[in-house]
Amino acid sequence: MxxxxxxxxxxxxxxxxxxxxxxxxxxxxxxxxxxxxxxxxxxxxxxGPVDFVALLAPQIARRMTRTAQIPLLCSALTGAFIVVAADLLARKAFAPTELPVGVLTAAVGAPYLIYLLLTSGGRGRSSRNGGTTA
Structure with a gap:
């Protein structure tokens, strides 16, 4: 180092x-x-592979701060919270069996990502004629 x-x-x-x-x-x-x-x-x-945290953390941080620009620190702290919460839930929710963290983040992250894709409704796409398509 x-x-x-x-x-x-x-x-x-x-x-x-x-x-x-x-x-x-x-x-x-x-x-x-x-x-x-x-x-x-x-x-x-x-x-283990922790899927969807990089996709979830900025989106959740953006909704929590209600700004278009989210600081990297806020996104990183949100990601850390997601991983710690998923780890605790994976260890304690299914008591005798411990799930890998990646299984839980994928199980929560995939539906949330699909929800984000469905509800975005084309926001973020810009066109020159005021948002209408030709």
């Missing part, structure tokens, strides 16, 4: 500056990408 922090600081500058500082951009970028992949794989291996 210390290497990644140092490498990220030098790579965050423009390519010419980083090269002038002696950074091998190809190796550093490959190393950072590999580290990100390994960390994501470890998290997925520990928690």
């Amino acid at each position: 210390l290497w990644a922090a140092r490498a990220q600081r030098t790579v965050s500058k423009d390519d010419d500056t980083a090269t002038a500082l002696g950074v091998r951009l190809g190796r550093v970028r490959l190393g950072l990408a590999t580290l990100g992949i390994v960390l994501a794989a470890m998290a997925t291996g520990a928690a």
